[in-house]
Amino acid sequence: MGSEVSTGNERAGRGRIERRQAILDGAFTVFARRGYAQACVQEIAREAGVAKPTVYNHLADKESLYREAVEAAADRIGARGVAVVEELRAAGDGDPREALTAVARKLLLAYACEEARAVRQLADAEHGQFPELAASVRERTALRVRCALADRLARLVIAGHLRSCDLELAAEHFLALLTGPLQYRPDADLDDLATAAVDVFLRAYGP
Structure with a gap:
């Protein structure tokens, strides 16, 4: 049969x-x-x-299942992050603080969800057997979102809402301000984290 x-x-x-x-x-x-x-x-x-x-x-085997399942989930997380960042398209016409805060909160929701946490844990847990997996997950999630965010931040620079800067570095700093506190305070209020992250970011990169 x-x-x-x-x-x-x-x-x-x-x-x-x-x-x-x-x-x-x-x-x-x-x-x-x-x-x-x-x-x-x-x-x-x-x-x-x-x-x-x-x-x-x-x-073909359990190893392929593990690798491809984690990478497929990472792709979903990265796609959600890019979709959130794309909401900054309209920020040039409004209040950049309000737009950045809304995006920051949605990114925090994406990073703090159960699926995202599981991806990070699975990528790190079997580093000995899958040494390339953590780098692949990073490429599909953090680096993909950083690239999209740098592009959106460029529009804010052109609109005069941010000073001229290294856009990749600025995007990296913005994301670090969000993900860093989650490692120490996973149960922190996301609205507070988003507000604090944007405040620090604009102090550093505001015009």
Whole structure:
């Protein structure tokens, strides 16, 4: 009997891309719950609603599952961060403090969510077996958002809301002002963190 029939859980007609995404999502959920060593492919298959052989049809082994599941989640987090930063497009016409604070709070929500925390933990936890994974996650999340933010900050410079500066460095400083406090005060009020971060940033980079 084929693997697609044997589970009874796979939706009829589900396409290959959709099945692969379900597998990656299921793998991420299981790895976040159990860690790499304790997770098993059978549990991942159940979580994804597919047969175990279907998992291997899409990804060759547990190592590939781990790497690709974490990277796929990192891509989602990076995309959400870029979408938030894009809201600064209209900041040139209004109050930059208000716009930066709104973006800062949404970025904090993105960084503090359960999925983002799990990505960071999973990327760091298995550094010995996946030495390149932390760098890949950083490229897909922090560096991607920094690049987008630098572009948005350039518009604020042109509008006269910020002084002329090294935009990549300014973006890095802005993000550090948000993510740094989360490491020490993960339960801090996000509105307070956003307000404080923008205040310090504008003191440094205001015109």
